[in-house]
Amino acid sequence: MNKFSRRPSGDEPSGDDDADLSGTEDEQRHHWLHDRHGAIGAALVLLVVVVAFGLWLGVRALDAKSSLEQARDSAQQAKDALLEGDTGGASRFADEAQHHAEAARDATHSVPWNIASVIPWLGSPFKTGQQISDVVLGLAADVLKPSTDVGVAISPDQLYANGRVDVQLLRNEEPELSSLAENAARLNAEAGTISDPGYLSLLSDARSQLQDQTSDLARLLETTALAARLVPPMMGADGPRTYFMGFQTNAEARGTGGLLGGFGILRFDNGVPFVDDLGKNIELTGAVANVDLGPEFNQQYGFTNPKTDFRNSNLSSHFPHAAQIWKSMWAQKTGMNVDGVLAIDPIALSYLLGAVGPVTMPDGEIITKDNVVELTESTAYIRFPTDTVARKNYLQDIANQVAQKITGPVDSPRALLDALGRAVSERRIAVWSAVPEEQALLEQTPLAHIVPDDAAPYAGVVVNNLAGNKMDYYLERNIEYVADGCDGQTRMSTVTVRLNNTAPADAPLPDYVAGTEGLARNVPFEVPRGTMVTSVRLLATANSSVVSVLANGERIPFSQSMERGHPSYEVQVLIPPGQSGELVFRLSEPTSAGAPRVPIQPLVDTVVPVVAVPACSG
Incomplete structure (x- = not known):
């Protein structure tokens, strides 16, 4: 028999208290359905919020990815345009890089991105994305954009014209270049501390690419700023300068490159270069270098008589040693105290001839970028197998014609600068200054050819x-x-x-x-x-x-x-x-x-x- 309970009325006792609390089965079912519907509704709301948040975050992620990629590409194009002397293109690409970088920063610092970035582990790529966008924006706004303004001022055509380097222009731009170099170094340091994105390899690649890009740009601007400090005084902005310039014959290997085969005196007066006193190496026969290069040098090379025999003067690969010996030998032989020493080889001359064009010898022979190395390193010895004087005269004539061509007006300063850059990157040009402050700066560049201590x-x-x-x-x-x-x-x-x-x-x-x-x-x-x-x-x-x-x-x-x-x-x-x-x-x-x-x-x-x-x- 079924027992039904009912709600008491008035003073009537309630009877079964438990039945009164539980209600009828219909009522229980109604409450259960209501609670279930409430939970489902809350879950649906939560799901909608999560999906919406995810969609929002996804949209911002796509925006950030696209903007960062475009900013990176524009930044690279701006840098390439600067190196090519295209200041107009560099300015346009720098503007584009800044625009895209600002869009990327907005995306990576949006509300959903900020929330996601603080979630342990899951948020590590979002934190990395924020750091990447910050560096990219700084790179565009603080380095690339102002670099284009300086680039207009010191473009190759402005800097070198009619056979003269505008040393005062370079000196005027040095403070701005140094500031740019400092900004680039700061951003390079920030790029180096960008956190590991964890599980997202795509951002790992982006981080590596950005670090490489900032490192390259920092080195470039540091070198340019150093050049702006070094070039004016070394090229005679404060008075004439003279340099002993050695031509190294690397068909006979020596530590700095090759045997000292000949030389010239390179002069600069307010940015104007010219070469005189070209000579054969035998003119240094009997010269004695009065320099003290320390006990290690004496122990390793002293038995070869490097200070009295020019043939063994550059056995060490530390170029300042050879430079000081050559400077002292020249002073002892002529009484002239040069302000520094340069070294160059035939391969570097071939690059320079590629920029300025061929030269014609007195007998009509044409010396080009394609034959100068073979002529000076091989053919000359076959052409003059026993006549040493004739061979040295021939090589000296080639050096003289090339030197005159290079130090005169050139059609493309950009091409000449590129040729010099290639020769420097291959260590085919070395420079030493007798001024200690200048030498300290040179030793921060590839030109110094030092053995680092x-x-x-x-x-x-x-x-x-x-x-x-x-x-x-x-x-x-x-x-x-x-x-x-x-x-x-x-x-x-x-x-x-x-x-x-x-x-x-x-x-x-x-x-x-x-x-x-x-x-x-x-x-x-x-x-x-x-x-x-x-x-x-x-x-x-x-x-x-x-x-x-x-x-x-x-x-x-x-x-x-x-x-x-x-x-x-x-x-x-x-x-x-x-x-x-x-x-x-x-x-x-x-x-x-x-x-x-x-x-x-x-x-x-x-x-x-x-x-x-x-x-x-x-």
């Missing part, structure tokens, strides 16, 4: 010709520098050097090219014609120690010394024509902070080293 990873491979021949015209080099990680205080590293003598075994080369006149007469073995007799020296990371040195897989003896705080390991090798060899230096080196450096000695061949050395934080 610091602890960062270093592998400097230096080749010197011991045979006194010109066989290094046929030398090909490959250099690899690899090292373990940064976990311990020291790590194993390996420097591999491969040398190839590309001269055919039956090549009809004159004795001056293929002989061994530089060897001592009492050498207890026969050296075939065309053999490279070569000193190979490795300047290693400071405080390194050698484990072994291998030649074609076999241990060989080596000599050890020090140069500017770097341990120096030297071996001597013979490479007959058409043959090659491999040297492997196995080292234990400190896990020092800094990026690895592998300077390339400027010889005839072009070397791109293989470097696999982790940069440690120290």
